[in-house]
Amino acid sequence: MTDSVVVRRSVRSVAFDGAVVVSGGLAFVVAAAHALGSLPVSLTAAAVPLTALMARYPVVLARAGGDIEIGFDSAMLVVLALLVPTGPAVTIWGLGVLLAQLTLRKSWSSRVFNVGLGLLIGWLALAVMHLFGPLDRTQPRVLLAVGVGAATYFVADYLLTGASLAIETSSWRGAVSHDVSVPVSAAIFIGVDSLGFVAAMLARSSPWSLPLLATPLVTLLYAARAYKQANDNRATMTAMFDAARDAHHATTPREILATLLDNTRSMLRAPSATLRRAEPGPAEIGFLLPDTGEGPMWLVAPRQPHAPVRAQRMLDMLGALAIESLSRALLVGEMAHLARHDPLTGLPNRALFVDRVQHGVALSERSPRLLAVLFIDLDGFKGVNDSLGHDAGDQLLIAVAQRLGTCVRPSDTVGRLGGDEFAVLLEDMKTADGATEVAERILTALREPTRVAGVDVAIGASIGIAVRSDGDDAGTLLRHSDLAMYRAKESGRGRYHLFTSRLWAESRERLALEGDLRRVLERAELALTYQPVINLDTGTIEGFEALLRWDHPGHGRLEPLRFVGIAEETGLIGAIGQWVLETAYADAVAWTRRYRRPLTMAVNLSPQQLGDQRIVEQVASLLTRNDAPVQLVLEITESTFVHENSDQLRRMRELHDLGVQLAIDDFGTGYSSIGYLRHMPIDILKIDRSFVADIARDSRSASLVEAITVMARSLDLTLIAEGIEEPEQVVALHAMGCSLGQGYWFARPLSGDDAQAMLSRRRLGRPQVPTARLARPGARPRG
Numbered sequence: 021m022t023d024s025v026v027v028r029r030s031v032r033s034v035a036f037d038g039a040v041v042v043s044g045g046l047a048f049v050v051a052a053a054h055a056l057g058s059l060p061v062s063l064t065a066a067a068v069p070l071t072a073l074m075a076r077y078p079v080v081l082a083r084a085g086g087d088i089e090i091g092f093d094s095a096m097l098v099v100l101a102l103l104v105p106t107g108p109a110v111t112i113w114g115l116g117v118l119l120a121q122l123t124l125r126k127s128w129s130s131r132v133f134n135v136g137l138g139l140l141i142g143w144l145a146l147a148v149m150h151l152f153g154p155l156d157r158t159q160p161r162v163l164l165a166v167g168v169g170a171a172t173y174f175v176a177d178y179l180l181t182g183a184s185l186a187i188e189t190s191s192w193r194g195a196v197s198h199d200v201s202v203p204v205s206a207a208i209f210i211g212v213d214s215l216g217f218v219a220a221m222l223a224r225s226s227p228w229s230l231p232l233l234a235t236p237l238v239t240l241l242y243a244a245r246a247y248k249q250a251n252d253n254r255a256t257m258t259a260m261f262d263a264a265r266d267a268h269h270a271t272t273p274r275e276i277l278a279t280l281l282d283n284t285r286s287m288l289r290a291p292s293a294t295l296r297r298a299e300p301g302p303a304e305i306g307f308l309l310p311d312t313g314e315g316p317m318w319l320v321a322p323r324q325p326h327a328p329v330r331a332q333r334m335l336d337m338l339g340a341l342a343i344e345s346l347s348r349a350l351l352v353g354e355m356a357h358l359a360r361h362d363p364l365t366g367l368p369n370r371a372l373f374v375d376r377v378q379h380g381v382a383l384s385e386r387s388p389r390l391l392a393v394l395f396i397d398l399d400g401f402k403g404v405n406d407s408l409g410h411d412a413g414d415q416l417l418i419a420v421a422q423r424l425g426t427c428v429r430p431s432d433t434v435g436r437l438g439g440d441e442f443a444v445l446l447e448d449m450k451t452a453d454g455a456t457e458v459a460e461r462i463l464t465a466l467r468e469p470t471r472v473a474g475v476d477v478a479i480g481a482s483i484g485i486a487v488r489s490d491g492d493d494a495g496t497l498l499r500h501s502d503l504a505m506y507r508a509k510e511s512g513r514g515r516y517h518l519f520t521s522r523l524w525a526e527s528r529e530r531l532a533l534e535g536d537l538r539r540v541l542e543r544a545e546l547a548l549t550y551q552p553v554i555n556l557d558t559g560t561i562e563g564f565e566a567l568l569r570w571d572h573p574g575h576g577r578l579e580p581l582r583f584v585g586i587a588e589e590t591g592l593i594g595a596i597g598q599w600v601l602e603t604a605y606a607d608a609v610a611w612t613r614r615y616r617r618p619l620t621m622a623v624n625l626s627p628q629q630l631g632d633q634r635i636v637e638q639v640a641s642l643l644t645r646n647d648a649p650v651q652l653v654l655e656i657t658e659s660t661f662v663h664e665n666s667d668q669l670r671r672m673r674e675l676h677d678l679g680v681q682l683a684i685d686d687f688g689t690g691y692s693s694i695g696y697l698r699h700m701p702i703d704i705l706k707i708d709r710s711f712v713a714d715i716a717r718d719s720r721s722a723s724l725v726e727a728i729t730v731m732a733r734s735l736d737l738t739l740i741a742e743g744i745e746e747p748e749q750v751v752a753l754h755a756m757g758c759s760l761g762q763g764y765w766f767a768r769p770l771s772g773d774d775a776q777a778m779l780s781r782r783r784l785g786r787p788q789v790p791t792a793r794l795a796r797p798g799a800r801p802r803g
């Protein structure tokens with residue numbers, strides 16, 4: 021039995037191995053010197069090659085640290101011990117061992133060690149056997165001597181190879197193991213040496229029956245090989261299982277490849293196995309791995325001449341395991357990417373963007389550089405989606421994402437927060453101006469038309485900028501930029517707005533107002549003022565426009581501009597609007613009865629109210645409850661976009677059918693196209709104050725108003741001029757044929773009592789057309 025130590029010998033273990041070799045060599049030399057001349061020629065001729073043959077084909081049992089090879093040559097040692105004296109026995113044995121090692125393909129160092137070891141333990145075993153007396157008898161004592169000798173051989177072999185390995189690896193682990201292979205090899209060894217004993221006995225008494233030993237020898241050999249096979253398979257299975265577990269635990273492609281390489285090296289005992297792009301050469305085996313982002317890779321190991329098929333199979337199995345794990349890792353990677361990116365544009369999504377902002381905030385805490393977040397909301401994106409379809413909308417979003425990318429440095433982050441909302445994180449800025457410059461670049465870049473669905477679309481954006489000040493975290497920055505974006509929208513879109521602490525205060529106030537507004541009806545804090553609509557021909561009151569006021573307990577009387585927007589956004593406008601409608605109409609009914617005259621009552625309507633079917637029911641019930649001569653007018657601002665065939669338009673028709681007159685408020689400010697007048701059931705146009713303001717001084721305004729009057733007349737629409745503040749305006753409007761007007765010149769919005777006082781006078785004290793008498797009014801009615 022010899023041990024094939026696979027590891028390369030180091031300088032430290034050379035001394036030990038050298039001692040083994042020198043002692044073995046000495047034993048051989050001494051024995052050979054004694055035996056020279058007395059060597060039995062025929063026995064030597066038969067035993068040397070037989071020993072070599074049996075040593076040449078050992079059974080190899082795998083063991084951690086190094087395989088155990090059980091050579092059947094020790095049986096020959098027993099035969100020689102029983103047939104010839106120690107000198108010739110050692111000599112013949114030694115020659116056989118030498119011949120075996122010469123024909124093996126192993127490193128020279130390991131062959132020299134194995135020869136030395138074989139000679140040393142062979143000599144030792146023979147010496148121990150001879151301690152029991154002469155061995156050329158047939159006595160039980162001889163059997164005992166052979167048993168002890170064989171045990172000495174086995175133990176010495178095991179300990180010396182173990183020691184050599186332990187010194188080599190600086191550890192006794194693996195060198196002397198409690199592996200099951202040790203007792204198994206001992207059992208095989210005992211069987212083999214027993215055969216040697218039997219062979220010697222037969223050689224002495226009846227040499228012709230020796231061939232009969234071939235049967236137990238072959239059986240033993242076969243059993244040993246079968247055991248080895250099973251053992252190898254078990255080891256492979258265990259190693260494959262471990263490799264599968266390792267591959268499963270590895271999460272990234274890099275880890276998986278590293279594990280694959282480790283396992284290949286240990287399972288194939290090929291430290292030179294490697295991963296590379298080049299294909300395996302003729303002395304190599306390989307397995308092609310799929311592309312993990314760096315191109316396809318080969319797992320390459322040296323070809324193993326004694327087990328080429330088995331090695332390739334192991335490589336294939338390891339490779340297949342790795343492929344499985346790699347595809348799982350790639351899928352997981354893809355899912356992780358999807359979870360943090362917007363699938364349409366590929367930009368970081370909100371979660372990743374917030375992460376980046378957090379990271380940026382942490383960095384900026386330690387640096388004097390500034391950090392800014394730009395919150396970008398596209399203007400009118402819904403219109404693109406509605407008119408050109410969602411595919412076109414998607415294309416536009418992709419184009420916007422690309423444009424945004426061109427406006428920032430590669431180190432900045434562009435993200436899509438959802439819908440038509442994008443955000444940019446600017447890091448490492450010297451001054452806050454950097455952020456406004458980027459905002460301007462973005463606005464310019466987006467203004468450039470994009471071709472989607474065959475149409476050139478130029479999309480605007482509103483941008484809110486928040487530059488980080490001390491203590492701001494990611495959430496604060498995003499909130500601030502969002503708030504600033506809303507301000508940019510409110511101030512007319514297509515622009516940027518820089519967040520300031522004032523904006524914050526305003527938004528808090530707005531929030532507080534929102535809370536108060538929810539209780540405005542139950543606390544009866546709303547009031548109506550009435551601004552008379554004057555007939556410019558006769559100076560009489562045609563009717564009133566009801567204008568809403570909020571008597572806020574803390575802020576005093578609030579104008580509708582301060583709170584109607586909030587009411588619209590929060591949905592409170594429905595209830596408030598109904599209150600206005602009921603109150604104004606009830607007052608008008610009371611006044612018509614009290615002053616016995618018909619009146620018009622105009623009520624402003626928010627777009628949201630028109631979006632709700634209840635408005636029609638409310639108005640219908642209002643009108644059936646009263647039969648007073650009140651003409652109800654509902655005013656809709658021109659910017660309320662009403663589609664043809666929309667629900668709003670249907671409701672307008674239903675209201676009109678109920679006998680309500682519909683007015684376009686602030687005419688001339690909302691739409692560039694007046695085509696809508698064709699399909700909307702409109703009765704009145706209210707010329708916006710801005711045109712009236714300049715009418716007496718600016719000829720262009722005058723021409724515009726004149727054109728409107730001509731158009732109104734031909735469409736059979738009533739005209740009311742808003743915001744008349746000066747008598748010259750009355751003159752000019754009257755001259756153009758506009759016969760109804762309202763404004764501070766006649767009266768500011770009045771309380772109910774003041775409105776009635778005015779009604780009781782029937783005619784205004786102020787002449788309607790003050791031609792020659794342009795005296796400034798004395799006391800104006802209270803507002």
Ligand code: C2E
Binds near residue numbers: 566597655742763
């Ligand atoms: P509007 O319907 O165009 O109302 C006219 C606005 O112009 C009123 O402002 C009025 O006080 C003001 N005004 C009237 N004459 C003159 C003038 O000679 N010079 C100037 N500078 N202004 C004049 P107010 O009352 O602040 O209302 C503003 C807007 O609020 C209204 O514009 C209307 O759109 C909205 N609003 C008022 N009441 C209601 C309401 O009950 N419901 C809804 N949804 N909106 C309302």
Ligand code: MG
Binds near residue numbers: 565624655
């Ligand atoms: Mg109005």
Ligand code: MG
Binds near residue numbers: 709
């Ligand atoms: Mg108006």
